[in-house]
Amino acid sequence: MNFLPLWRYQNQLIDGAIVTLELTVIAALAGLLIGVAGAVALNGRITPLRWLVRGYIELFRNTPSLIQIFIVFFVLPTFGLKLPAFEAAAVALSLYFGAYSVEIIRAGLDSVPKNQIEAGQCLGLSGWQVFRHILLPPALRNAYPAVTSQFVLLLLGTSLASQVAADELFHVAGFIESRTYRSFEVYAVICAVYFAMAMSFKALFAIIGLAAFRWPRRR
């Protein structure tokens, strides 16, 4: 066992880790927006839109995300949409994360008692004001644990982007391994980096959760 040959690749490793983080954060933010919008649409009155969102969720939750990335990268160019590897992976992972977020956030919205909405309406608030100020904060709190664990799965899932040669951590690992022939050492280091990132995010989310959701739980 010899980790020394990896030392000279530390800059590549750091760059790879940064790309992995970028991919994760972009897909998470875009996916969350999809999640909130999709949850609203699912609870809404426009039936065709509900079907569309439902179809989207089932499609992306019941197919391999590797294939979703391949389709965006290899198939969409046939229809005139040509994206570089990173962008293609970001789009595919956003849609993948979004599909899970819709269901999670909808469950969060459903967990808020209906009389809260009524109370808001009776104070003369608009539909948007009721949603934004009365429904959304408790819904996000209830959805938060599921969203954060899904986020960690997304972080690990970004390694799939290596298959379209996006320069993220796992792709960098393959490159270093091919140069050094030190498979065990390379993948041990990569695993440790993923592990450290995942644990750091968990700690970060715990702190954010404590800061953002300060009101006492219902007894």
Add this chain to the structure above:
Amino acid sequence: MALVEIRDVHKTFGKVEVLKGVSLDVEEGEIVTIIGRSGSGKSTLLRCINALESVDSGEIRVEGQKVHARMPDLKKFRQRVGIVFQAFNLFPHLKVERNITLAPLLTGRIEKAKARALAEDVLTRVGLADKIDAWPEQLSGGQQQRVAIARCLAMAPHLMLFDEVTSALDPELVGEVLKVMEAMAKQGMTMILVTHEMGFARNVANRIVFMHQGRVWEQGPPAKLFANPETPELASFIASAK
């Protein structure tokens, strides 16, 4: 013109006709208490008055304006008609101050600089000025209900509706809520209450409305109604409520 005019209102849920032609006027400054058995339609009538339910036929007017769920000024209308519910419905994620000031701020009724003073003012009126920075969960049921009343008062409503506001409270907490309502009555607030509190109905209300099977069965001043009920239905209701 009465503040609230209800004319021949019918309301059906599925196959059950809950309101079968209700007519009722409430004058400004009047305290009207609606009593009756469960299922007599009293809560539904109250919910129709601020368009939480829409009527099937007949009409309701408040300050001359016809009330229904798709009325053009529904939001403005609801700012003038406060309603307090059995389950308090405070917003658990907002402190007492924000519970009270949220709607006045969002609807542009007051400026941000005056929000806290408004909260202090209405909380003083319900005797809870010291709870302004508490979370709803930290309050007893009676205190939560008083905050809910203060939240309505902050909108300076012309009319207040109370839907069995003491029914979910422990008996020892009922008194503090009734006292607040009594004080509001003395200050001239127009109030329509659905309640099982016969003592309150007898002592504070100007008029009792007894509803039975979706109709206004009998109404009049409390002294007369409780002493000399004209219908056997009211007589048996009073006997069972004692």
